[in-house]
Amino acid sequence: MKKGILKLVLIVGGFVMVNTTSAQVNDTVANACAKHLERQFISDGQQYRALLMNTEETAEFHTTLYGGSIYRIAACSGLSDGNLVFTVYDSERHLLYSNKDYKNASFWDFKINNTLDCIIEAKLNGEGGQSSGRAVILIGFKQQK
Amino acid sequence: MNRIKSHVMLLSVTSLLAMGCGNDGKKETEDVPPIDSTQSTILNVNGEIFSIPSPIQTSWLLKNSGAAYSKTILNPANKAAGYSTNFAKGVNLGIYGADLGYVTIYDQTQDALGYLNSAKKLADDLGVAGAFDAQTVGRFQKNLGNQDSMLVLVGVAYRSSDAYLKNNDRNDVSGLVLAGGWIESLYFACNVYKAKSPNEDIKRRIAEQKSSLQSLIKLLTQFYSQPEYTEFVDNLNDLQTVYDKVEFKYTYQAPSIDPVNKMTIINSTTEVKITPEQIETITQKIKAIRDQIVG
Numbered sequence: 001m002k003k004g005i006l007k008l009v010l011i012v013g014g015f016v017m018v019n020t021t022s023a024q025v026n027d028t029v030a031n032a033c034a035k036h037l038e039r040q041f042i043s044d045g046q047q048y049r050a051l052l053m054n055t056e057e058t059a060e061f062h063t064t065l066y067g068g069s070i071y072r073i074a075a076c077s078g079l080s081d082g083n084l085v086f087t088v089y090d091s092e093r094h095l096l097y098s099n100k101d102y103k104n105a106s107f108w109d110f111k112i113n114n115t116l117d118c119i120i121e122a123k124l125n126g127e128g129g130q131s132s133g134r135a136v137i138l139i140g141f142k143q144q145k
Numbered sequence: 146m147n148r149i150k151s152h153v154m155l156l157s158v159t160s161l162l163a164m165g166c167g168n169d170g171k172k173e174t175e176d177v178p179p180i181d182s183t184q185s186t187i188l189n190v191n192g193e194i195f196s197i198p199s200p201i202q203t204s205w206l207l208k209n210s211g212a213a214y215s216k217t218i219l220n221p222a223n224k225a226a227g228y229s230t231n232f233a234k235g236v237n238l239g240i241y242g243a244d245l246g247y248v249t250i251y252d253q254t255q256d257a258l259g260y261l262n263s264a265k266k267l268a269d270d271l272g273v274a275g276a277f278d279a280q281t282v283g284r285f286q287k288n289l290g291n292q293d294s295m296l297v298l299v300g301v302a303y304r305s306s307d308a309y310l311k312n313n314d315r316n317d318v319s320g321l322v323l324a325g326g327w328i329e330s331l332y333f334a335c336n337v338y339k340a341k342s343p344n345e346d347i348k349r350r351i352a353e354q355k356s357s358l359q360s361l362i363k364l365l366t367q368f369y370s371q372p373e374y375t376e377f378v379d380n381l382n383d384l385q386t387v388y389d390k391v392e393f394k395y396t397y398q399a400p401s402i403d404p405v406n407k408m409t410i411i412n413s414t415t416e417v418k419i420t421p422e423q424i425e426t427i428t429q430k431i432k433a434i435r436d437q438i439v440g
Contacts (some may be wrong), residue, residue, distance in 0.1 A: 027312070030308060039297065042296045042300040043303070044300065044328070045300055045304050046307050046323070047311065048194050048196060048301075053264075060194065061195075064194055064196075064356055064357055065411075066198060066202050066206075066350075068206070090307050090397060096411065097400065097402075097409045100406065107407070108408070108409065109407055113410075113412070114411070115349070115353045116413060117356045124279065124291060139196065140300070141199065143205055
């Protein structure tokens with residue numbers, strides 16, 4: 001009986017600790033990433049993240065970018081820039097942009113004249129040596145002047 | 146391509162040890178505790194993550210179209226106290242976020258304070274810590290009249306709220322907040338379109354909600370078995386039947402790149418075909434859905 005209770009306490013305690021640790025990691029990465037948006041761009045109010053278990057896995061984000069706006073997409077993993085490769089495609093999978101062509105830039109702006117449904121793919125930069133990690137994508141916007 | 150999937154593993158003493166040893170600070174991209182299954186499934190359906198555009202952007206469009214400020218299209222701020230279930234609180238937190246964006250864009254600072262307080266009340270009731278704390282409210286008050294700063298603060302508060310809900314495995318509520326904001330902004334657009342002489346930009350914005358609605362339905366269908374979600378998702382599916390007939394013709398054109406300013410200019414175009422009858426039906430259906438939510 002006592003062993004059973006101890007086991008339960010370990011499991012519940014462990015679960016709480018893991019969730020707390022995980023949340024803190026998310027917040028740390030997201031806060032670092034948010035610095036690429038704030039003051040200039042309005043956040044869309046969402047935080048997109050995915051757990052990538054290896055450098056082959058790809059997270060896929062679907063979004064709509066409205067015409068008449070300039071968007072900033074910030075993509076981060078870990079606390080330094082350049083750990084995440086992100087690629088933007090239109091709904092027909094035409095390549096629109098990849099930060100791989102620009103030294104894994106951690107953010108990039110998109111001027112949208114006509115509303116566009118697009119797909120953002122994110123994967124870890126294998127050349128950086130990270131075998132797994134959390135991908136965070138943030139989207140901000142402002143009006144075209 | 147090996148897309149992300151949920152990685153569900155049972156908690157064990159081994160995983161506890163792994164967690165304890167994980168934070169060695171040597172790698173900048175952190176090692177991942179292997180049992181952390183929930184964090185990768187946030188608003189994530191079959192390895193895909195969906196985003197819903199901010200309602201603030203539609204309010205901008207309405208103001209730019211010349212539409213006058215109309216308090217009657219908003220959900221009165223004083224109704225916040227009447228929402229008793231987590232479902233009602235979550236979806237109305239989204240509705241009040243859209244209202245807060247709308248009044249801010251129209252420079253209605255006193256109304257903005259009222260909506261900020263309503264959003265804060267619902268967030269507090271839902272146990273969302275930090276998003277609308279005293280510091281955020283203080284910064285908002287200090288920046289009254291500075292529209293750009295106010296909108297940035299609204300965006301940050303809602304992103305904090307979204308992060309908190311996801312961190313705490315409350316993806317259902319996170320989805321409701323998004324749904325509320327989306328419904329309110331479509332409701333605004335339909336009302337303004339009806340009140341003004343037909344405006345092509347607003348008509349187009351109404352049509353452009355087709356893919357966002359599809360995303361919302363995918364997100365919320367995960368929670369379909371919960372009683373309050375069942376009718377809600379059914380209603381959204383009913384609205385989807387109208388959108389199914391809205392047509393788009395997309396034409397790809399190569400983008401232009403401005404590497405100095407780190408900018409890509411998207412040159413592709415989309416033609417939209419939506420009939421007045423379809424807009425009228427969408428207007429009626431979104432009103433009915435919203436009426437049920439705001440009470």
